Amino acid sequence: MTSHTSEGTTPWPADLAAEFRAKGYWEDRALGSYILDTADRLPDKIAIVDGELRLTYADIANRMDAGAERLLQLGLRADDRVMVQLPNGWQFALLTLACFRAGIIPVMALPAHRQYELSFLSELSEARAIAVPDTIKDFDHQAMAEDLVSTIPSLEIILVSGAANPMNVGLEELLAPGKDPKGARARLDGLAPSPDSPALFLLSGGTTGLPKLITRTHNDYAYNIKASSVPTGVTEDTVYLGTLPASHNFPLACPGILGILFAGGRMVMLPSPEPRKAFAAIEREKVTLSTAVPAVAQRWIEYQEETGGTQLASLEVIQVGGSRLPDEIARKVKPVLGATLQQVFGMAEGLINTTRLDDPEDVICTTQGRPVSEADEIRIVDESGNDLPDGVAGSILTRGPYTPRGYYRAPEANARAFTPDGWYASGDIVERRPDGNLIVQGRDKDMINRGGEKISAEEIESLVYRIEDITMAAAVAMPDPVLGEKLCLYITVKPGTEVTLEQIQKMLRETGVAAFKIPEHLVVVDELPATKVGKINKKELRADIAERLATASAHSK
Numbered sequence: 282m283t284s285h286t287s288e289g290t291t292p293w294p295a296d297l298a299a300e301f302r303a304k305g306y307w308e309d310r311a312l313g314s315y316i317l318d319t320a321d322r323l324p325d326k327i328a329i330v331d332g333e334l335r336l337t338y339a340d341i342a343n344r345m346d347a348g349a350e351r352l353l354q355l356g357l358r359a360d361d362r363v364m365v366q367l368p369n370g371w372q373f374a375l376l377t378l379a380c381f382r383a384g385i386i387p388v389m390a391l392p393a394h395r396q397y398e399l400s401f402l403s404e405l406s407e408a409r410a411i412a413v414p415d416t417i418k419d420f421d422h423q424a425m426a427e428d429l430v431s432t433i434p435s436l437e438i439i440l441v442s443g444a445a446n447p448m449n450v451g452l453e454e455l456l457a458p459g460k461d462p463k464g465a466r467a468r469l470d471g472l473a474p475s476p477d478s479p480a481l482f483l484l485s486g487g488t489t490g491l492p493k494l495i496t497r498t499h500n501d502y503a504y505n506i507k508a509s510s511v512p513t514g515v516t517e518d519t520v521y522l523g524t525l526p527a528s529h530n531f532p533l534a535c536p537g538i539l540g541i542l543f544a545g546g547r548m549v550m551l552p553s554p555e556p557r558k559a560f561a562a563i564e565r566e567k568v569t570l571s572t573a574v575p576a577v578a579q580r581w582i583e584y585q586e587e588t589g590g591t592q593l594a595s596l597e598v599i600q601v602g603g604s605r606l607p608d609e610i611a612r613k614v615k616p617v618l619g620a621t622l623q624q625v626f627g628m629a630e631g632l633i634n635t636t637r638l639d640d641p642e643d644v645i646c647t648t649q650g651r652p653v654s655e656a657d658e659i660r661i662v663d664e665s666g667n668d669l670p671d672g673v674a675g676s677i678l679t680r681g682p683y684t685p686r687g688y689y690r691a692p693e694a695n696a697r698a699f700t701p702d703g704w705y706a707s708g709d710i711v712e713r714r715p716d717g718n719l720i721v722q723g724r725d726k727d728m729i730n731r732g733g734e735k736i737s738a739e740e741i742e743s744l745v746y747r748i749e750d751i752t753m754a755a756a757v758a759m760p761d762p763v764l765g766e767k768l769c770l771y772i773t774v775k776p777g778t779e780v781t782l783e784q785i786q787k788m789l790r791e792t793g794v795a796a797f798k799i800p801e802h803l804v805v806v807d808e809l810p811a812t813k814v815g816k817i818n819k820k821e822l823r824a825d826i827a828e829r830l831a832t833a834s835a836h837s838k
């Protein structure tokens with residue numbers, strides 16, 4: 282059997298790995314084993330609630346192992362990669378766990394992704410299978426998966442939640458309880474993946490073209506989960522509502538779904554954060570913890586202010602992160618929602634910072650917190666890489682036991698984003714206060730953060746040149762009162778030609794680009810401003826669009 286387990290990944294230096302083990306950060310266990318521990322301890326406790334379905338820990342352990350064995354029976358082997366594009370539901374959780382158990386590596390795609398992203402990711406990861414829902418909102422994911430299988434040589438198997446076509450594999454059957462849980466467990470224990478091997482691939486928000494894959498090992502991800510569970514106070518009494526797309530690191534493992542299942546809490550799965558449904562679920566299940574991006578937190582606040590109900594009585598903590606939470610909204614969380622705010626500044630590449638539940642209000646409302654682990658290293662540096670004192674904003678660099686040292690098969694991106702001694706430069710501009718709390722002031726990476734969904738400017742720019750009349754293109758963030766930022770495209774066109782926003786949107790949709798990446802505003806100019814070194818001056822463009830919007834809204838008042 283050929284193996285590409287560690288190929289394309291950058292391991293931690295051996296001396297550091299030894300230190301992480303000695304200090305107990307890395308426990309040398311596969312992720313699935315933690316779930317089995319919980320199931321042994323609390324077999325009859327409810328682990329996952331999805332609509333009417335309630336699964337106990339004994340159920341999920343059985344289904345996880347049965348699912349792992351069925352994946353192997355389908356011909357998948359340890360180290361094979363499976364594209365996972367599933368909405369929040371028990372099938373997502375159990376397929377992920379089954380993969381961990383069999384050493385099969387899920388590639389965490391988003392429900393919003395389309396052919397363009399999925400074909401790229403399938404090729405890069407050499408995925409052999411893809412898991413999709415049948416349809417969501419009239420979009421036929423199964424048909425898309427069938428198209429992908431016919432064009433991507435490595436892809437062979439389609440797993441479908443819902444109504445699977447005869448040639449495909451139904452996930453509900455694949456993840457059904459097995460008849461011999463003890464036997465399955467013993468067999469799978471014998472095949473347990475190496476704790477240093479990749480457990481999953483997360484997607485990088487990324488700034489350079491298409492998303493990059495981030496290899497997270499069993500050891501490092503288990504520590505990510507355990508370390509981020511501490512400041513959030515997860516216990517077996519925690520009831521967690523997960524509404525953000527579960528394949529994001531934040532709702533998956535910070536502490537997220539996996540943190541809850543490690544601790545023996547209850548996981549309530551909902552595919553959308555729409556307040557009416559989310560509030561009803563919080564009331565019904567007596568939810569104590571939930572996670573939101575700032576735009577969702579703001580919607581929940583508005584809904585609560587409008588309705589003034591008591592549905593949130595049980596909610597103790599709400600985590601908010603993914604993009605910068607404005608201080609004014611932060612200040613409303615506790616008075617309106619009645620829950621303690623925990624700001625989370627994290628990244629799929631590792632480092633997680635949080636405010637602590639007992640922090641003073643000023644820290645909770647105006648900072649993005651501090652690292653969850655004592656072993657997280659942070660430097661704030663200027664443009665030449667010199668360390669800056671506290672209180673002065675600069676670029677953040679980080680290293681630690683759950684921050685990998687490189688992207689998967691991406692030497693060029695690695696040369697840009699990682700220093701030779703392993704520091705990851707996230708591209709965020711951060712100030713560290715003397716008390717250690719971080720404030721995210723901005724970023725120096727060329728990315729648009731649309732309500733927590735990251736869009737690489739370069740990816741969209743390179744695509745729009747498919748329209749021949751476009752001569753130059755620059756994608757920049759424009760301010761948006763709800764999402765924080767939206768994508769605005771500046772273009773120049775060939776003399777005598779015209780290009781419209783609708784034309785660009787249509788082309789991108791036909792290319793199969795995820796909807797959240799499609800420009801929402803177009804400005805056609807005669808010339809794009811340049812910096813001294815001849816690059817497009819995006820700072821000037823961002824200021825220009827902000828000014829245009831301000832003028833337009835002043836006129837409409």
Ligand code: OOB
Pocket residue numbers: 484485486530531535601602603604605606624625626627628629630633649707708709721724733735
């Ligand atoms: C989370 O992960 P990603 O990988 O989607 O995005 C990471 C980037 C950060 O580099 C930063 O630019 C931005 O998202 N970000 C924030 C933020 N949290 C993330 N910017 C300002 N304030 C915050 N609180 O977004 C993510 C992963 C795990 C936990 C939480 C968020």
